[in-house]
Amino acid sequence: MADSAQDTTATKGSKGLFAQLELDMRLLGMIGAFVMLCLAFNFVTEGRFLTPRNVFNLTIQTVSVAIMATGMVFVIVMRHIDLSVGALLALCSAIMAMVQARWLPTTFGLEIGHPMIAPLAMLSGLVFGTLIGAVNGWLVGYHNIPAFIVTLGGLLVWRNVGWYLTDGQTIAPLDQTFLVFGGAEGTLGVTWSWIAGLLASAFTVFSLWNARRAKLRHDFPVKPVWAEVTIGVIAVGAIMGFIATLNAYDIPKGKLRRMFEAKGMELPDGFTQGYGLPISVLILIATAIVMTVVAKKTRLGRYIFATGGNPDAAELSGINTRLLTVKVFALMGFLCGLSAIIAQARLQSHANDIGTLDELRVIAAAVIGGTALSGGIGTIHGAILGALIMQSLQSGMAMVGVDAPFQNIVVGGVLVIAVWIDIIYRKRLGIKT
Incomplete structure (x- = not known):
């Protein structure tokens, strides 16, 4: 029966290439737009946009917004x-900054560098973020106050x-342990x-193979073998390729020398070392996997999409x-608390303007990623890709020298156009918007 299902799928010669690959055309369009955007900025900036250094910086700048975008879905x-x-x-950033730099050292006598400071600071941000979010949900769910208000x-x-x-300071x-989660320091x-x-x-290949085996076991049609391999x-x-690009970005000589001096060693002549994969990106990947599993494999996820x-x-x-x-x-x-850890660690301080306009970037990332404002439809990977597109757009314009006000004009226009295209796409597929 499994062989017949495979043969039936493979012999559908009338199918086009993309139909046989069974790709999400909307996702494919987003990836194509992202690639074209990167190539365009790389051309305009004379090859500076796709350098290992800029890819590294673009990646760590995207993480905090992308993490919140998964929840916004x-x-x-x-x-x-x-x-x-x-x-x-x-607020979470302010609480964590005060815990590690003011309250713990003065009230409990834990000096900067104590191994408990970073865990307690992070825990405080996560707890307060969760509690405030729960209060928002309680007001919306049990008292019927519109979420907008x-x-x-x-x-x-x-x-x-x-x-x-923080008294505005x-x-x-x-x-230093806290800073490890910001990007360049970790x-x-x-x-x-x-x-x-x-x-x-290996996990990707296993997932593809396991999904194919599950379909065959239940007599569902599957892609041709060549499509799976492709x-x-x-x-x-x-x-x-992404790992190779990050590894190609070398740690600056000055910083590398300080790292060796901290260990009581001298930097050898001609020695270089790449940054590699930031820990903050690993946190984003872990968050994406967990949120995807919640959305697709748990009762909570099914209830969320059913209710929407x-x-x-x-x-x-x-x-x-x-x-x-x-x-x-x-x-x-x-x-939000988790994103505050990463954003604050990346900036290596708490500033009063941290997270300014992030609410608009997060909503835009989710919507550009395919989350329907009418409810019931949305993907985690789409939101992360939307966040990456938004950050790439802003970073590219900044490298070109576009003024900040005009950057916001372009981002706002892209958001409206993306929603308009999404509405047209869903109408053609007969999906209610």
Whole structure:
């Protein structure tokens, strides 16, 4: 039976190339747009956009927004919105900065560098982010206050609460262990990056093979073998190419010399060392995997998409939509805390403007990634790709020398056009928007 299913699929000669690969045309279009965007900026900047250094910086700059965008997918799928994510990130950052630089050293006598400072600071940000997110969900789910109003209030409240906590000051320096999660201060190095790339490639190939085997076991149609191999080769090539690019970015001589001096050693002449894969990117990858599993393999994910598709039917079927709303907003708050760790560590300080306009970038990333504002539709990988497109657009314009106001004009226009194209695409497929 498995062989007949395979043969039937393979003999459908009338299928086009993309049909046989069974690719999501919308996702393929996004990838194509991203590639064209990168090539265009690389041409305009005379090859500077796709250098290892810029790819490294672009990657670590995308992480915090991309992590929050994965949570925003669930919020929008539930037919809600969260305008407070940037302000909540700022509050979590303020709390973590005060914990590690002020409260723990003065109240508990833990000096900077104590091994417990970084874990306690991170825990405080995650806990407060989750609690505030849960309060938002409680107000929306149990008191029927529109999410727009609740989170708009949060947008106005939480950043200013953080301002009062820090007395409007920039808090620095931060604990060195904490800074490891920001990007440049915490990477795997060349060797471990190659190992991570090989493991990711093996996992990708195994996932493709396991999915094919599951379809055959249940007599579902499968792609031709050549199509599976093609997708696998492209995926593995992209992973290893990304690792090779990051490994090609060498640590500056001055920083490398300080690293050797800290170990009581002298930097050898001609010695170079690549950065490799940032730990913050590993956190993003782990977050994406977990959120994808939640969305596709768990009861919580099924309830979220069922409620977004038809809230009345979901409630009549026995789903506690009020408690579900609290869970979704609490998860969004947790991800804001996680993003605050990465954003603060990357900047190596807490500044009052941290996370400014992140709420718009996060929503734009989710929507550009294919999350329908009408609810019920959205993907985690689409949101991450949307965040990468947004950051690439802004970084490319900055390298070209475009003024900041015009950058925002372009980003706003791209968002509107992306939603318009998405509406047309869904209408042609007969999907209700």
